[in-house]
Amino acid sequence: MKVIYTEKQRLHHVRFEFLNGEATPCFEKPERADMVLNALNSHGGFTMVEPNSYGDAPMRWVHTDDYVDFLASCWDQWVEAFGDVHDASPYCFAPARHLRNRIPKDIEGRLGYYSFDMTAAITAGSWKAIVAATECALTGVDLIKQGEHAAFALCRPPGHHAAPDLMGGYCYANNAAIAAESFIRQGAKRVAVLDIDYHHGNGTQSIFYDRSDVLFASIHGDPDYDYPHYLGFADEEGEGEGLGFNLNLPLPLNTTDWSVYEPALVTALARIAEYQPQALIISLGMDTFADDPISYFKLLRNDYTKIGWMIGLLNIPTLFVFEGGYAVDDLGHNTVAVLDGFNK
Ligand code: SP5
Ligand code: ZN
Numbered sequence: 001m002k003v004i005y006t007e008k009q010r011l012h013h014v015r016f017e018f019l020n021g022e023a024t025p026c027f028e029k030p031e032r033a034d035m036v037l038n039a040l041n042s043h044g045g046f047t048m049v050e051p052n053s054y055g056d057a058p059m060r061w062v063h064t065d066d067y068v069d070f071l072a073s074c075w076d077q078w079v080e081a082f083g084d085v086h087d088a089s090p091y092c093f094a095p096a097r098h099l100r101n102r103i104p105k106d107i108e109g110r111l112g113y114y115s116f117d118m119t120a121a122i123t124a125g126s127w128k129a130i131v132a133a134t135e136c137a138l139t140g141v142d143l144i145k146q147g148e149h150a151a152f153a154l155c156r157p158p159g160h161h162a163a164p165d166l167m168g169g170y171c172y173a174n175n176a177a178i179a180a181e182s183f184i185r186q187g188a189k190r191v192a193v194l195d196i197d198y199h200h201g202n203g204t205q206s207i208f209y210d211r212s213d214v215l216f217a218s219i220h221g222d223p224d225y226d227y228p229h230y231l232g233f234a235d236e237e238g239e240g241e242g243l244g245f246n247l248n249l250p251l252p253l254n255t256t257d258w259s260v261y262e263p264a265l266v267t268a269l270a271r272i273a274e275y276q277p278q279a280l281i282i283s284l285g286m287d288t289f290a291d292d293p294i295s296y297f298k299l300l301r302n303d304y305t306k307i308g309w310m311i312g313l314l315n316i317p318t319l320f321v322f323e324g325g326y327a328v329d330d331l332g333h334n335t336v337a338v339l340d341g342f343n344k
Contacts, residue, residue, distance in 0.1 A: 011125025197285020308341025
């Protein structure tokens with residue numbers, strides 16, 4: 001299987017995030033990709049590929065122009081205001097209830113306008129890394145268009161929390177959504193996105209909520225008790241044309257092991273099989289692992305082989321797009337287990 005990755009993604013490195021009321025080193029860090037690369041190399045059978053250049057035009061397929069312009073210009077405007085000592089991070093939020101959605105000129109006003117939380121800071125190299133991550137996903141699509149049955153886009157920063165004009169949850173550009181849209185623009189009539197990150201893919205859901213040409217299915221921790229808190233409930237089924245093409249399968253924290261996870265996966269895969277997509281995108285978050293430091297499912301290494309194998313049984317051209325996963329010691333081997341299971 002081909003793996004698309006570029007070192008440019010290392011340029012995004014946030015120093016701190018807020019967790020439980022405390023500033024703590026950011027869990028989403030460049031070493032995450034290193035662990036996956038090491039595991040891929042030691043396993044063998046994977047070919048590393050550099051991404052093609054696509055620029056920021058594809059980002060504008062699913063994100064608003066003003067948001068993309070903001071991402072591109074944020075760091076320079078931040079440095080002008082405050083210097084380059086600290087990462088650019090919001091402290092106030094326009095989308096908060098009862099506030100007006102007016103885009104102000106000040107950088108702190110702009111940061112808050114385009115954020116839904118305080119865990120997506122922007123650093124000197126973020127923009128280049130954000131573009132590079134989308135290019136990894138887009139290259140994966142084109143490899144599949146050229147005849148590969150599957151590919152793995154090792155994207156950083158991740159993307160599934162990013163909505164049309166909002167960043168949050170370590171995500172800026174929605175790599176999986178951009179890949180889905182690329183398949184559609186190259187002639188696919190139906191594309192499915194299966195999101196198996198521990199956290200609900202609120203951004204991907206929002207992007208495709210009113211569309212029937214992209215089915216979104218997500219298995220995640222119950223948003224009544226975990227991030228992203230305000231979206232990801234089972235009664236969100238899509239709207240308009242998209243009604244019936246959004247499937248949320250929230251599962252309980254702490255008690256979700258394979259015996260609970262497997263039936264949800266069977267349900268999601270059955271819906272995807274019924275939909276008969278021409279391409280399948282897996283938002284591959286590995287934070288469902290028992291030892292993940294910020295999540296509460298109990299999946300184990302063997303379970304990832306089974307997940308990959310069950311996805312492979314669908315026999316649909318499949319692009320894996322890397323999302324979350326923070327148990328750095330096991331992250332690489334767990335990721336390889338999914339891909340290895342898929343290949344069996
Ligand atoms: C890409 C990705 O995996 N982003 C996830 C970001 C999650 N950040 C918030 C985690 C902290 C939530 N606290 C959980 C408390 C459970 N009651
Ligand atoms: Zn996650």
